[in-house]
Amino acid sequence: MKIHRAAARPTKTAPTDKFTGQVFQDEVLVGQPPSRMRATNVTFNPGARTAWHQHPVGQTLLAVSGIGRVQVEGGEVEELFPGDTAIIPPNTRHWHGAAPNRIFTHLAMSETGDNGAGTEWFEKVSDDQYQ
Numbered sequence: 001m002k003i004h005r006a007a008a009r010p011t012k013t014a015p016t017d018k019f020t021g022q023v024f025q026d027e028v029l030v031g032q033p034p035s036r037m038r039a040t041n042v043t044f045n046p047g048a049r050t051a052w053h054q055h056p057v058g059q060t061l062l063a064v065s066g067i068g069r070v071q072v073e074g075g076e077v078e079e080l081f082p083g084d085t086a087i088i089p090p091n092t093r094h095w096h097g098a099a100p101n102r103i104f105t106h107l108a109m110s111e112t113g114d115n116g117a118g119t120e121w122f123e124k125v126s127d128d129q130y131q
């Protein structure tokens with residue numbers, strides 16, 4: 001068994017080319033083969049969100065606290081509340097983040113693709129798309 005102590009894993013600030021607003025990432029797990037699992041606890045300041053992106057094997061988001069937003073391209077913007085789980089299909093463009101006036105934390109879980117491919121990133125989510 002391995003225990004990763006929280007104090008030994010500082011919170012990272014998410015890169016500004018892939019996120020709008022201030023976003024913090026706490027790594028939970030980077031699975032070692034044969035596991036492909038990746039889990040990150042992500043906190044978005046009010047109004048902060050990811051850019052458009054997609055995951056090769058999809059993604060599961062567990063809303064932990066606050067109020068969030070998620071949208072799959074072509075669908076409605078949905079609100080996420082603590083305890084809600086959003087399941088994003090493979091290779092489907094989407095974004096997720098906080099509501100405009102509430103901080104939001106979710107546990108993001110995904111797997112890398114057959115060739116080790118991770119998240120594919122696209123353009124940022126405009127204010128119009130976010131609203």
Ligand code: MN
Nearest residue numbers: 053059088096
């Ligand atoms: Mn995602």
